[in-house]
Amino acid sequence: MAEKEKLRIDKYLWAIRIFKTRTLASDACKAGRVKLAGQNIKPSHEVKLNEVYNISKGPERKVIMVTGLLEMRVDAKTAVNYYEDQTPVEDRAGFQSMFQAPQLRRDRGAGRPTKRDRREIDDLQQDFFEKNTNSEHSDE
Incomplete structure (x- = not known):
């Protein structure tokens, strides 16, 4: 060109x-x-x-x-x-993992999550992100 x-x-x-x-x-x-x-x-x-x-x-x-x-x-x-x-590879991986986060869905008509439900959702999300960050750094 x-x-x-x-x-x-x-x-x-x-x-x-x-x-x-x-x-x-x-x-x-x-x-x-x-x-x-x-x-x-x-x-x-x-x-x-x-x-x-x-x-x-x-x-x-x-x-x-x-x-x-x-x-x-x-x-x-x-x-x-x-x-x-x-x-750097870690910058690329961080951007991509944002799109691979679990999508939690509730059944239609189930109403708002209770305090207990909210804590379970937070624990699931935290476990997902900790697992991904540990697996990315374990390759080094």
Whole structure:
């Protein structure tokens, strides 16, 4: 695709599909959710090869290294070639486990849970999260 020597960070993050729109990428930069070497950067910051950026996007944290400059937005398979994801494994696992939490459901018409029911639900959820965090760290 078209490569350029000067490229803004907001346009780059949009082109590699980190953010859905360029406006969201620009707003993230202004809010301090995009950092270079621990320093907040402006949306107009020029991207250079081999720079490492820390990006916070809601509960998700990403660490990416620039491997190529991409001016226009392309499909996801092509966009992966222009950056290297260096996010630590424990950050990725933490974000994914949030979506794998047990979904507790009560029968329709069962009413509100009693104090005893609430304690049982809390114990089940606590056991699930303790078991997952212990199993993730036992592999090391």
